[in-house]
Amino acid sequence: MAEFEAEVAKIPQVLACFLIAGENDYILRVSARDVADFGRIHSEYLSALPHVLRMESSFILREVMNRGMQASLA
Numbered sequence: 001m002a003e004f005e006a007e008v009a010k011i012p013q014v015l016a017c018f019l020i021a022g023e024n025d026y027i028l029r030v031s032a033r034d035v036a037d038f039g040r041i042h043s044e045y046l047s048a049l050p051h052v053l054r055m056e057s058s059f060i061l062r063e064v065m066n067r068g069m070q071a072s073l074a
Contacts, residue, residue, distance in 0.1 A: 001019075001025075001051075003050045003051065004026070004050055004051050004052070005017065006049075007049055007050055008026075008028065008049060011041075011045045012045075013030050013031050013032065013041050013045070014028050014029070014030055014045075015029045015030065015031050016028070016029040024056070027072055028046075030046075035059070038057070038059075042057070044057075
């Protein structure tokens with residue numbers, strides 16, 4: 001896990017990385033201009049990350065609301 005976390009921190013397009021409980025181990029928030037740009041980021045960076053056996057991608061279609069992390073702590 002430490003090696004993965006160190007390498008993912010070097011990718012400028014990765015805005016956030018969360019260790020999660022459940023079937024998957026991590027969720028990454030990635031910034032891409034469009035689907036083609038995400039494809040490039042995926043092939044150049046994400047697929048080369050150590051210890052990754054499987055990836056699942058989802059795309060935000062529209063933001064409905066976003067209070068952010070700070071609002072939940074108030």
